[in-house]
Amino acid sequence: MDLEKKKTPTMIKVARLVGFAFAAFLSVFAMDVFAEPGTVLEILTALLMHLIPTFLVLAVVLISWKREWLAALLFILLDVFYISITWNRVPWVGFGVITALILMLALVYFSAWKARGKQNQ
Secondary structure, X not given: OOHHHHOOOHHHHHHHHHHHHHHHHHHHHHXXXXXXXXXXXXXXXXXXHHOHHHHHHHHHHHHOOOOHHHHHHHHHHHHHHHHHHHOOOOOHHHHHHHXXXXXXXXXXXXXXXXXXXXXXX
C-alpha cells in the first residue's frame, strides 16, 4: 500500500477548516436572539431558526468530505439561493460579504478537488 496516496493534501484540510470557520462565523449572527425578550421555548426556537444557514454549511462540508467537487457545486448553489432570497432585502455590505465568502469557499473546495486530482496522478 502506497503511503503517499493515503495522505490528505493540505489544500483539502484547508478547505475543510475554512468550511468549519465559515459555519462558526455564521453562527455568531444567531446570538442576537438572546437580546430579545421571550420564553425559553421562544428563544430556543428563534435560535434554531437563525442557525439554519450554519447547519446547511456544516451539512455541505460533511456530505462532501471525500468529494470536494460536490462541495464546490453545493456552495455555488447555496450562493445562488442566498442571492435569490436576500436580493434587495439586506444591506449591500452584508449581502456582498456573505456572497463573497460563500463563493470563496466554493473556490477553495474547487482548488482542493484539483489538488486531490494531481495527487492521484
